[in-house]
Amino acid sequence: MCPVREIISLPSVGPAEFKVAMRRIASTVTVITSMSGSAMNGMTATAVCSVSATPPCVLVVINRTNRSHALIESAGIFAINVLSEDQEHLAQHFALKSDNPFGDVDYHRGMTGAPVLEGCVASFECVVESQTRSGTHSIFVGRVVNAAERDEPPLLHTNGGFVKLESSHLM
Numbered sequence: 593m594c595p596v597r598e599i600i601s602l603p604s605v606g607p608a609e610f611k612v613a614m615r616r617i618a619s620t621v622t623v624i625t626s627m628s629g630s631a632m633n634g635m636t637a638t639a640v641c642s643v644s645a646t647p648p649c650v651l652v653v654i655n656r657t658n659r660s661h662a663l664i665e666s667a668g669i670f671a672i673n674v675l676s677e678d679q680e681h682l683a684q685h686f687a688l689k690s691d692n693p694f695g696d697v698d699y700h701r702g703m704t705g706a707p708v709l710e711g712c713v714a715s716f717e718c719v720v721e722s723q724t725r726s727g728t729h730s731i732f733v734g735r736v737v738n739a740a741e742r743d744e745p746p747l748l749h750t751n752g753g754f755v756k757l758e759s760s761h762l763m
């Protein structure tokens with residue numbers, strides 16, 4: 593093993609090598625919704641994680657070029673909507689930067705005003721506690737002010753595709 597100073601100066605792996613290895617991670621699929629003034633948006637995201645239970649906090653990792661980034665930064669709120677295995681169409685839709693993101697989507701306004709999608713496995717309505725820049729992305733930690741859940745299987749994403757929990761052992 594190298595001395596500490598040499599370890600710190602080790603070069604990063606290349607982006608291609610990194611992305612190929614990351615494809616092996618299996619994640620639940622969410623739509624992160626946000627609103628600021630009259631603007632509302634939603635974006636598909638897998639970079640979502642529980643942080644702490646006391647206080648209840650979660651984190652989301654969002655590319656700074658995404659439209660959602662500006663909304664969350666300005667309004668300081670967001671909601672995480674965990675998709676069910678019947679909601680792959682929403683994962684596809686919210687990855688496409690639609691001009692009318694909620695035109696054909698069932699939702700209600702949650703406690704913070706951010707849209708909460710109907711039929712999800714779980715939702716977490718959040719107030720931003722902190723924002724940390726890392727590379728091309730921001731990590732937003734949100735304090736959860738409302739949570740809901742349903743007994744439904746979640747949609748999963750791995751190896752570049754969407755899969756259902758019951759069939760995932762076949763991969």
Ligand SMILES: Cc1cc2nc3c(=O)[nH]c(=O)nc-3n(C[C@H](O)[C@H](O)[C@H](O)COP(=O)(O)O)c2cc1C
Binds near residue numbers: 653655661
């Ligand atoms: C399965 C999947 C997971 C994604 N996860 C993330 C994520 O965690 N963070 C992120 O910034 N973008 C993620 N994206 C990309 C965004 O969904 C995409 O760039 C979207 O168009 C951004 O929308 P917006 O610009 O309207 O906010 C993901 C896309 C897919 C299909």
